[in-house]
Amino acid sequence: MNKIEGGCNCGAVRYRLSDNPITVAVCHCANCRRQSGSAFSVNVVVAADAMKLTGDLTTHEDHDTESGQPVLRQFCATCGSPIRSLSAASPKVAIVKAGTADDPTRFVPAIHVWTATALPWVEIPASLPQFPRNLG
Numbered sequence: 001m002n003k004i005e006g007g008c009n010c011g012a013v014r015y016r017l018s019d020n021p022i023t024v025a026v027c028h029c030a031n032c033r034r035q036s037g038s039a040f041s042v043n044v045v046v047a048a049d050a051m052k053l054t055g056d057l058t059t060h061e062d063h064d065t066e067s068g069q070p071v072l073r074q075f076c077a078t079c080g081s082p083i084r085s086l087s088a089a090s091p092k093v094a095i096v097k098a099g100t101a102d103d104p105t106r107f108v109p110a111i112h113v114w115t116a117t118a119l120p121w122v123e124i125p126a127s128l129p130q131f132p133r134n135l136g
Contacts, residue, residue: 002106003016004016004017004021004101004103004106005017005101005102006096006100006101006102006104007055007083007100007102008055008076008078008079008081008083008100009076009079009081010076010078010079010081012055012056012076012077012078012079013053013054013055013056013057013076013077013078013081013083014053014054014055015051015052015053015054015083015084015096015100016051016052017044017046017050017051017096018050018051018052019046019047019050021044021045021046021107022045022046022047023045023110023111024042024043024044024045024098024107024108024109024110024111025042025043025045025109025110025111025112025113025135026040026041026042026043026109026111026112026113026124027040027041027043027112027113027114028040028112028113028114028115028116028117028118028119028122029113029114029117030117031062031064031065031071031073032114033119035073035082035085036082036097039118039119039121039122040118040119041097042097042098042099042104042107042109043085043096043097043098044095044096044097044098044101044107045093045094045095045096046094046096047092047093047094048086048091048092048093048094049092050094051084051094051096053083053084055076055077056076056077056078057074057075057076057077057083058074058075058076058077058080059072059073059074059075060072060073060074060075065087065089066133066134067087067089067134069087069088069089070087070088071085071086071087071088072085072086072087072088073085074086081100082097082100083096083097083100084096084097109128110128110129111128111129111130111131111135112124112128112129112130112131113131113133113134113135114131114132114133114134115130115131115132116132116133
């Protein structure tokens with residue numbers, strides 16, 4: 001695996017991933033749209049213990065989830081850049097915002113989730129797996 005590093009907009013938060021991603025998922029849920037400030041969020045799913053992070057994060061505990069389990073949405077405490085999410089429903093993974101990587105070009109989406117709430121003008125490639133809600 002090549003080195004995967006990234007961080008926030010101001011440089012106060014940096015991370016390194018010590019393992020390859022499990023998958024790259026495009027999420028169309030309303031919460032990810034709000035957090036990303038865009039039509040969807042491109043998320044790099046990694047083993048939680050493969051992510052080493054430096055810097056201070058602010059955490060928003062999101063309880064508006066399908067599972068009822070909270071999602072910890074973590075941002076740089078200085079500039080507010082979204083960095084990752086941690087889900088109580090899937091404690092062994094970290095969901096890293098692809099755009100925070102130093103080289104985001106390597107993260108090609110493999111799946112789309114929450115397509116039932118995708119904005120109508122977003123084109124989802126028919127060749128990729130699509131899930132109307134969460135996986136599993």
